[in-house]
Amino acid sequence: MIETIQWTDSGVVMIDQTRLPREEVYVTCTDHLEVAEAIRSMVIRGAPAIGVAAAMGIALGMQQAASVSQFDEICETIRSTRPTAVNLFWAIKRMRSVFDELDGRSLSEVRERLVSEAIQIRLEDIAINQCIGKNGAALIPDGKTVLTHCNAGALATAGYGTALGVIRAAIASGKKVDVFADETRPFLQGARLTIWELQHDHIPATLITDNMAGHFLHSGRIGCVVVGADRIAANGDVANKIGTYSVAVLAKENNIPFYVAAPISTLDLSLASGQQIPIEQRAAAEVTHVHGVPVAPEGTAVENPAFDVTPNRYVAAIITERGVARAPYLETLPKLIG
Ligand code: MRU
Numbered sequence: 001m002i003e004t005i006q007w008t009d010s011g012v013v014m015i016d017q018t019r020l021p022r023e024e025v026y027v028t029c030t031d032h033l034e035v036a037e038a039i040r041s042m043v044i045r046g047a048p049a050i051g052v053a054a055a056m057g058i059a060l061g062m063q064q065a066a067s068v069s070q071f072d073e074i075c076e077t078i079r080s081t082r083p084t085a086v087n088l089f090w091a092i093k094r095m096r097s098v099f100d101e102l103d104g105r106s107l108s109e110v111r112e113r114l115v116s117e118a119i120q121i122r123l124e125d126i127a128i129n130q131c132i133g134k135n136g137a138a139l140i141p142d143g144k145t146v147l148t149h150c151n152a153g154a155l156a157t158a159g160y161g162t163a164l165g166v167i168r169a170a171i172a173s174g175k176k177v178d179v180f181a182d183e184t185r186p187f188l189q190g191a192r193l194t195i196w197e198l199q200h201d202h203i204p205a206t207l208i209t210d211n212m213a214g215h216f217l218h219s220g221r222i223g224c225v226v227v228g229a230d231r232i233a234a235n236g237d238v239a240n241k242i243g244t245y246s247v248a249v250l251a252k253e254n255n256i257p258f259y260v261a262a263p264i265s266t267l268d269l270s271l272a273s274g275q276q277i278p279i280e281q282r283a284a285a286e287v288t289h290v291h292g293v294p295v296a297p298e299g300t301a302v303e304n305p306a307f308d309v310t311p312n313r314y315v316a317a318i319i320t321e322r323g324v325a326r327a328p329y330l331e332t333l334p335k336l337i338g
Pocket of ligand 1: 045046047048085149150151152153156157161162163189227228229230240241242306
């Protein structure tokens with residue numbers, strides 16, 4: 001199994017996703033500031049993996065804190081890393097509720113409980129993804145190609161993956177499935193990470209550039225699209241990696257189901273629609289340069305929103321660990337949460 005993130009005696013160990021696929025190297029974050037920087041620089045990325053990293057960052061910060069009063073400051077450092085994936089805020093909230101329950105306890109007891117909670121969040125995430133996979137496997141057509149965007153695999157989670165977890169489970173159930181991965185400009189998560197991960201597991205995978213998606217969705221070869229999510233609003237609007245919206249529109253135009261696979265922790269029912277989801281803007285250099293090499297004239301004006309919002313009318317179903325929700329999401333999503 002690909003190990004995305006682990007708690008060890010020497011710190012939080014992560015596979016460095018900025019260096020894949022050329023190098024498989026692991027970094028050890030020895031304090032919460034390094035964990036925050038790893039999230040910000042996308043050494044670790046993908047909504048559920050960011051949530052696990054946030055929990056471990058808080059636990060790590062408290063190992064070095066001189067007193068329990070530093071908890072808020074540590075949470076604030078982690079909170080200010082990336083704005084879109086709600087799993088980050090979900091994990092901070094969960095760590096805070098453990099911290100609040102320990103009011104009046106010794107610093108060493110607080111430290112111990114926060115570490116075990118962070119380790120538990122990682123383990124739960126793997127189990128949740130396996131459930132998402134089982135719930136989604138039946139939706140994957142046998143003998144067809146699945147198109148995916150970005151990386152919603154083991155690397156984007158503590159293990160197994162959400163969208164790629166559904167594909168793994170479909171294959172495990174005996175279906176013959178191959179994957180088309182959009183390269184996912186500008187950060188190339190599809191080319192660098194999804195292809196690397198699928199090759200690692202011997203799942204047949206083909207790389208296409210983002211602008212080829214329409215051509216292949218029209219070709220009759222693609223049976224469905226499965227993607228992950230960074231935040232899902234109460235009405236079923238889905239924020240995910242930039243370019244997801246275009247794929248969803250093209251899928252609908254070609255009568256191909258567009259599925260979103262995500263844990264319950266990615267639902268943000270406090271937001272009425274996707275319009276309220278904060279969209280991260282990233283550095284211009286991600287667009288003007290590829291691996292440090294300029295591909296645009298110096299001084300070029302750039303927009304670089306890292307995510308877009310797919311309106312709920314394009315989403316055929318949302319696959320979670322508690323089951324599959326379909327429209328009207330305003331009614332079905334709260335039922336899943338229970
Ligand atoms: O900017 P990233 O790489 O963190 O964006 C990741 C995505 O958009 C994923 O599709 C999403 O987080 C789901 S991961 C299971």
